[in-house]
Amino acid sequence: xxxxxxxxxxxxxxxxxxxxxxxxxxxxxxxxxxxxxxxxxxxxxxxxxxxxxxxxxxxxxxxxxxxxxxxxxxxxxxxxxxxxxxxxxxxxxxxxxxxxxxxxxxxxxxxxxxxxxxxxxxxxxxxxxxxxxxxxxxxxxxxxxxxxxxxxxxxxxxxxxxxxxxxxxxxxxxxxxxxxxxxxxxxxxxxxxxxxxxxxxxxxxxxxxxxxxxxxxxxxxxxxxxxxxxxxxxxxxxxxxxxxxxxxxxxxxxxxxxxxxxxxxxxxxxxxxxxxxxxxxxxxxxxxxxxxxxxxxxxxxxxxxxxxxxxxxxxxxxxxxxxxxxxxxxxxxxxxxxxxxxxxxxxxxxxxxxxxxxxxxxxxxxxxxxxxxxxxxxxxxxxxxxxxxxxxxxxxxxxxxxxxxxxxxxxxxxx
Amino acid sequence: xxxxxxxxxxxxxxxxxxxxxxxxxxxxxxxxxxxxxxxxxxxxxxxxxxxxxxxxxxxxxxxxxxxxxxxxxxxxxxxxxxxxxxxxxxxxxxxxxxxxxxxxxxxxxxxxxxxxxxxxxxxxxxxxxxxxxxxxxxxxxxxxxxxxxxxxxxxxxxxxxxxxxxxxxxxxxxxxxxxxxxxxxxxxxxxxxxxxxxxxxxxxxxxxxxxxxxxxxxxxxxxxxxxxxxxxxxxxxxxxxxxxxxxxxxxxxxxxxxxxxxxxxxxxxxxxxxxxxxxxxxxxxxxxxxxxxxxxxxxxxxxxxxxxxxxxxxxxxxxxxxxxxxxxxxxxxxxxxxxxxxxxxxxxxxxxxxxxxxxxxxxxxxxxxxxxxxxxxxxxxxxxxxxxxxxxxxxxxxxxxxxxxxxxxxxxxxx
Numbered sequence: 123x124x125x126x127x128x129x130x131x132x133x134x135x136x137x138x139x140x141x142x143x144x145x146x147x148x149x150x151x152x153x154x155x156x157x158x159x160x161x162x163x164x165x166x167x168x169x170x171x172x173x174x175x176x177x178x179x180x181x182x183x184x185x186x187x188x189x190x191x192x193x194x195x196x197x198x199x200x201x202x203x204x205x206x207x208x209x210x211x212x213x214x215x216x217x218x219x220x221x222x223x224x225x226x227x228x229x230x231x232x233x234x235x236x237x238x239x240x241x242x243x244x245x246x247x248x249x250x251x252x253x254x255x256x257x258x259x260x261x262x263x264x265x266x267x268x269x270x271x272x273x274x275x276x277x278x279x280x281x282x283x284x285x286x287x288x289x290x291x292x293x294x295x296x297x298x299x300x301x302x303x304x305x306x307x308x309x310x311x312x313x314x315x316x317x318x319x320x321x322x323x324x325x326x327x328x329x330x331x332x333x334x335x336x337x338x339x340x341x342x343x344x345x346x347x348x349x350x351x352x353x354x355x356x357x358x359x360x361x362x363x364x365x366x367x368x369x370x371x372x373x374x375x376x377x378x379x380x381x382x383x384x385x386x387x388x389x390x391x392x393x394x395x396x397x398x399x400x401x402x403x404x405x406x407x408x409x410x411x412x413x414x415x416x417x418x419x420x421x422x423x424x425x426x427x428x429x430x431x432x433x434x435x436x437x438x439x440x441x442x443x444x445x446x447x448x449x450x451x452x453x454x455x456x457x458x459x460x461x462x463x464x465x466x467x468x469x470x471x472x473x474x475x476x477x478x479x480x481x482x483x484x485x486x487x488x489x490x491x492x493x494x495x496x497x498x499x500x501x502x503x504x505x506x507x508x509x510x511x512x513x514x515x516x517x518x519x520x521x522x523x524x525x526x527x528x529x530x531x532x533x534x535x536x537x
Numbered sequence: 538x539x540x541x542x543x544x545x546x547x548x549x550x551x552x553x554x555x556x557x558x559x560x561x562x563x564x565x566x567x568x569x570x571x572x573x574x575x576x577x578x579x580x581x582x583x584x585x586x587x588x589x590x591x592x593x594x595x596x597x598x599x600x601x602x603x604x605x606x607x608x609x610x611x612x613x614x615x616x617x618x619x620x621x622x623x624x625x626x627x628x629x630x631x632x633x634x635x636x637x638x639x640x641x642x643x644x645x646x647x648x649x650x651x652x653x654x655x656x657x658x659x660x661x662x663x664x665x666x667x668x669x670x671x672x673x674x675x676x677x678x679x680x681x682x683x684x685x686x687x688x689x690x691x692x693x694x695x696x697x698x699x700x701x702x703x704x705x706x707x708x709x710x711x712x713x714x715x716x717x718x719x720x721x722x723x724x725x726x727x728x729x730x731x732x733x734x735x736x737x738x739x740x741x742x743x744x745x746x747x748x749x750x751x752x753x754x755x756x757x758x759x760x761x762x763x764x765x766x767x768x769x770x771x772x773x774x775x776x777x778x779x780x781x782x783x784x785x786x787x788x789x790x791x792x793x794x795x796x797x798x799x800x801x802x803x804x805x806x807x808x809x810x811x812x813x814x815x816x817x818x819x820x821x822x823x824x825x826x827x828x829x830x831x832x833x834x835x836x837x838x839x840x841x842x843x844x845x846x847x848x849x850x851x852x853x854x855x856x857x858x859x860x861x862x863x864x865x866x867x868x869x870x871x872x873x874x875x876x877x878x879x880x881x882x883x884x885x886x887x888x889x890x891x892x893x894x895x896x897x898x899x900x901x902x903x904x905x906x907x908x909x910x911x912x913x914x915x916x917x918x919x920x921x922x923x924x925x926x927x928x929x930x931x932x933x934x935x936x937x938x939x940x941x942x943x944x945x946x947x948x949x950x951x952x
Contacts, residue, residue: 141892221914227903229913236925237895251662273692315749334730338750340926361948368950401576454553476943477556480652488642488946497951498644498942510651510734510939511755512927524925527913528891531903533776535783536912 126265126310129298130317132236135238136295139260143292145212151290152255156204158286159251162278163197166313168248169278177271181210189245190272200251206233207259213519214261227531231346234526235261237319240311242267242333243531244325247275253322254283254297256504260522262298265318267311269325270303277301312337319524324505327432342513342521344404344505347377347460349490352449352475354466355386359393361487362465369463369489371404375434377506378461378493382439384449387413390442394418401438410440429456447469450478456482459508461490482508482515541725544713545653545680551710552678560627560708563902566705567670571619571700573865574666576657577693578612584693585662592686601738604660605687615666618917622674625916628934629676636864639925642946649941650676652734655726659740662690668737669698669712671919675937678711680733682726684740685718692716715840725753734939739920742847757928757936759920762792763847764876764905766862767890770801774808776902777880778815783904784878786819791847793876793908797844797854799864802828805857809833816853825855844871861886865893874923876905897923897930 123131159166170192177187196471219231239262241253250266257264268276280299287294300307311321315338323333324340334343351369353362369380385394390413398408398418408414409424421440428439429452443449446464453462463485464475483493493516495503500518507513513521538546546644574581585607592602634646654677656668665681672679683691695714700708716723718852726736737757738748749758766784768777784795800809805828813823813833823829824839836855843854844867858864861879868877878900887901898908909933910918915933922928928936 143758335753364950372951482943483944485944488944488949489951491951509755514940515942525929527898527930529900529903531900534903535779536787536904536906
């Protein structure tokens with residue numbers, strides 16, 4: 123058997139053991155992991171240094187190297203995050219539905235672990251810890267497949283997890299790392315229906331698209347965000363400026379930052395130039411439609427590609443529209459169903475927009491940057507789902523659970 | 538554009554219109570459909586007769602022809618089922634979660650339609666009506682792709698739906714039938730991620746396996762049921778006989794009928810022969826392990842394939858085990874995560890079994906035949922999910938919904 127097969131099978135067996143584990147046992151194991159990461163700190167940093175060195179040799183950019191880099195502070199952050207997870211409620215066992223039948227059958231729908239969670243991800247080694255500990259908290263086994271650029275770090279982190287699990291009541295096999303980062307091991311995971319119950323990709327658009335296209339294991343699609351703000355005719359000028367600058371600039375590289383601005387043509391006549399000037403002052407490159415480029419000389423003409431683009435940087439597209447309906451149609455055509463906002467003083471237009479835009483999170487008079495597990499109060503999150511099945515939007519612990527009907531009888535048969 | 542592309546695109550556009558439709562408008566449309574089916578009865582029966590004639594020419598079996606066959610009574614059943622659907626609660630708009638943030642943001646998670654539901658199914662034309670009306674009730678558009686053997690019937694039924702929708706406030710494009718039943722149109726649906734939000738296969742194991750393997754559209758896997766009953770040492774003899782006979786014989790062709798019996802060896806010594814004799818009296822063919830065949834001469838020796846088999850007929854496999862743990866392991870190895878039962882007077886063994894068996898529905902002292910939307914009180918069901926994401930077990934109306942976060946602010950930006 124290949125590494126993927128062997129480790130997938132071991133994870134599946136561990137997932138059955140995890141079905142009988144208590145909340146206290148899971149929390150104890152998580153605390154052991156938090157402690158072990160700090161105990162193993164110097165070893166982890168040594169291994170991480172190898173990834174950094176190799177990355178420099180390969181010519182990785184400073185921003186990617188920064189994502190891979192670990193430090194005492196970052197290891198402490200991981201341990202702190204695990205401690206927060208310990209304090210969160212355990213969703214497993216929650217009763218979702220109770221049905222008492224006339225024939226005496228008692229049916230209870232309870233939250234149970236999913237089983238085995240597969241994670242395919244890029245660069246950041248902290249995903250290794252996040253995915254493993256979120257999975258364990260929800261009683262799942264996990265099969266991790268990180269990228270070659272963080273290979274030494276991931277091996278060291280999982281070694282530390284295994285040391286901790288050996289001292290716990292949880293099976294060590296509950297956390298598996300695929301060490302071979304060849305493309306073929308990813309393909310094997312896509313077809314590992316016998317052992318994986320779900321596959322979650324985290325990373326760039328290419329990775330996510332490939333997983334969605336090729337995986338026969340059920341996928342939760344996360345992440346890509348071509349997010350818009352629509353400034354309606356009645357929008358408050360100052361509020362619009364503050365929200366647009368925040369949604370574009372507070373952290374331009376993330377999925378819930380905006381990439382595109384739709385502006386009611388009447389609002390634009392009055393206030394458009396001021397707003398675009400403020401963006402340009404912050405070095406934002408603007409691609410606009412014809413009217414926008416005519417009104418604002420620093421803007422360049424947008425192409426069809428711009429309406430589709432997730433820039434993830436200091437670039438924005440700007441298009442004028444004549445009403446809320448046109449804004450909704452544009453977003454439903456070009457958006458990625460992530461986070462979309464309307465700025466307006468007209469409740470009717472707000473309601474039409476919130477209802478009509480097909481996205482995980484829709485905002486009235488607020489920045490799209492709030493679409494985040496921690497902002498919603500879910501604590502740690504495994505990603506932000508942009509698909510519509512199972513989970514949509516920020517995924518808290520319940521997104522890593524399934525359900526099961528428990529039926530108790532006293533000899534009932536069906537007529 | 539191909540038929541699949543054109544109709545998929547039209548369904549997507551209709552799904553956006555459906556977002557703003559009220560419960561009353563949906564129910565009115567459903568009532569129009571129920572009425573129209575009865576008004577068009579003679580035309581529908583004429584078209585159905587063509588399918589039957591063609592099926593006979595092709596040499597289809599009587600049982601398949603019976604599945605395709607419509608009659609006045611069956612059309613009335615369809616209309617009655619639609620009337621029941623009208624009376625069911627509309628899940629759309631249900632508030633699933635409310636989060637009030639300190640910064641004044643108000644976050645509400647609401648149930649919304651999924652968007653466009655794709656259905657691929659075999660034979661029975663009533664699935665056309667079920668899928669269309671369940672989708673409309675939940676505000677979804679639907680793309681239907683039935684089999685060639687029910688082609689004339691499906692076209693007639695959808696024509697009737699369209700006539701009704703024209704008189705309603707719902708878009709006619711909300712219900713699309715792919716008339717070309719060539720294999721290629723199924724493949725196109727597997728890749729129609731731009732327009733389909735989910736694809737649900739209904740039919741035999743081959744169809745379902747193909748869809749799961751090949752579809753990049755998210756799939757809800759339904760149906761296959763290699764269901765077991767485990768008779769524990771302490772099981773009541775009379776109860777065990779009644780439940781086993783019911784679960785095997787009440788309707789052997791359905792997915793929640795049992796295919797395999799696991800029997801504690803001590804119980805078997807006392808009561809095994811009597812039970813097997815009762816099955817044999819009802820013409821059930823028994824494949825057993827070595828001890829079973831030695832004790833009961835009418836049993837033949839089971840092969841590895843028998844433990845995997847979903848017979849869907851008068852056949853059963855029987856294996857002796859030494860304890861509950863061995864039964865659980867066998868089921869988790871060979872089962873299809875559908876419906877599994879333990880018969881026992883020992884609460885501890887029951888709890889271990891219900892917890893440890895990985896299935897949508899787990900039973901203590903009752904027949905597996907209850908895994909059914911109508912038995913659970915969900916009314917109409919679109920299928921029984923045997924996967925763990927989104928929906929598990931009988932799928933009622935909520936299985937055809939997604940969720941969306943509605944966030945209302947007054948200028949909030951993220952720090």
